[in-house]
Amino acid sequence: MPRPDQEPFRYPLRWRVMDMAEAALDLLWPRRFAAATGWLMVLPALLLVGLLVAGMVEIADNSLRVLDRSTFRLSEDYTLANYRTVMESATYGGVILRSVWAAALTVVFTLVLAFPFAYLLVRTPRAWVRKTLLVVLFLPFFIGQVVRAYGLLIILGTKGVVNQGFGLVGIEPVRLLFNFPAVVFGEVQYMLPFAVLMLAPALTAIPQETETAAGSLGANWIRVMWHVTLPMAKPGLVGAGLVVGTLTLTDFAIPAMLGGGSQDFIANAIYDQFFRTADQGLGAALALLLVALGSVFAGVVIAVFGAGTLGMGARK
Known part of the structure; x- marks a missing residue:
C-alpha cells in the first residue's frame, strides 16, 4: 500500500492506448495466427513483386505482337x-x-x-x-x-x-x-x-x-x-x-x-x-x-x- 505522503499511482495514458491497440490487434490477428506473422509483414513486398511480375508478363505478351501500321494496334497473332x-x-x-x-x-x-x-x-x-x-x-x-x-x-x-x-x-x-x-x-x-x-x-x-x-x-x-x-x-x-x-x-x-x-x-x-x-x-x-x-x-x-x-x- 502507498504511504500517506505518496500520491496514488496513475496508469499513464500512453499505456492505456497501447493496451487498446494490443486488444484490437488480438481481435484482428489472433495469437493462433502468430506463426504466419512473418508472411503478413512481407505481404506488401510480395504485392509489389506481384505487380512487377504482372507488368513483365504484359510486356512479354506485347513483345510477341507486331504493330499494324494501318491501325496502329498490335496484331492478334503471336510472332517472333x-x-x-x-x-x-x-x-x-x-x-x-x-x-x-x-x-x-x-x-x-x-x-x-x-x-x-x-x-x-x-x-x-x-x-x-x-x-x-x-x-x-x-x-x-x-x-x-x-x-x-x-x-x-x-x-x-x-x-x-x-x-x-x-x-x-x-x-x-x-x-x-x-x-x-x-x-x-x-x-x-x-x-x-x-x-x-x-x-x-x-x-x-x-x-x-x-x-x-x-x-x-x-x-x-x-x-x-x-x-x-x-x-x-x-x-x-x-x-x-x-x-x-x-x-x-x-x-x-x-x-x-x-x-x-x-x-x-x-x-x-x-x-x-x-x-x-x-x-x-x-x-x-x-x-x-x-x-x-x-x-x-x-x-x-x-x-x-x-x-x-x-x-x-x-x-x-
Whole structure:
C-alpha cells in the first residue's frame, strides 16, 4: 500500500492506448495466427513483386505482337518478328554494345574514384573531415539526377566554365557534350555516391589493426593496400560494381541529356519505341532484352565473385 505522503499511482495514458491497440490487434490477428506473422509483414513486398511480375508478363505478351501500321494496334497473332528485327538490325546491335561498354567503363572509373573516398571517410580520425565528406556524399541525393545533368550541361557547354578556362590559356573551345565520353562522365558523377555507400560498410568491417600489423611487418602502404585492404574489401567492390553496372545499363536521363540523341543507349531506344513511334511490340522486345542483359550481368558477377555486400554468401 502507498504511504500517506505518496500520491496514488496513475496508469499513464500512453499505456492505456497501447493496451487498446494490443486488444484490437488480438481481435484482428489472433495469437493462433502468430506463426504466419512473418508472411503478413512481407505481404506488401510480395504485392509489389506481384505487380512487377504482372507488368513483365504484359510486356512479354506485347513483345510477341507486331504493330499494324494501318491501325496502329498490335496484331492478334503471336510472332517472333520483333526479336528478329532487334537481332538483325545493326543499329540496335550498336546500341546494345554501346550501352554495355558504357556500363563497364562507368563501373571501372566509379570504383577507382569511390574507393579512396570511402577509405578516407572510414579511416579519418578527424570528426570534421568525416562530417564534411558525409555532406559532400549525400548532397547530390537532394539535388536530383536531372538537375545534376543540367548542371553538367552548363559546366561542359561550349561557353561553359571548362571552355572558358581553356580560353584563358589560349585553347579553342572543345566539344565536351553530346558524345560518348560525356555520357560516361555523367554516369560516373551520378553513380559515385552509390558506390561509396556500398564500399563504406565493407571497409568499416576491416579491422584497422590488420593494416597496422601488416605495416609493422615491413609492408609499405602500397603493399598493405594491395595485399590486405583490397582483398578484404572485395565484397564491397563486388556489390558496388553490381549496383553501378545495373543502374548504368538501365539509365535513361543522363544519356538523353548529355548524349543529345547522338549517342543512343538501350533505355533511350525503348523510350523512342514506346512514346515516339508507338511501336509497343518492338519496345517491349527491347525492354525484355534489357532485363535479360541486366540479369546475365548480375548472374555472372555473383557466380564469379560472389554476391558481395548483398548478403548472399560472398566468397572469401
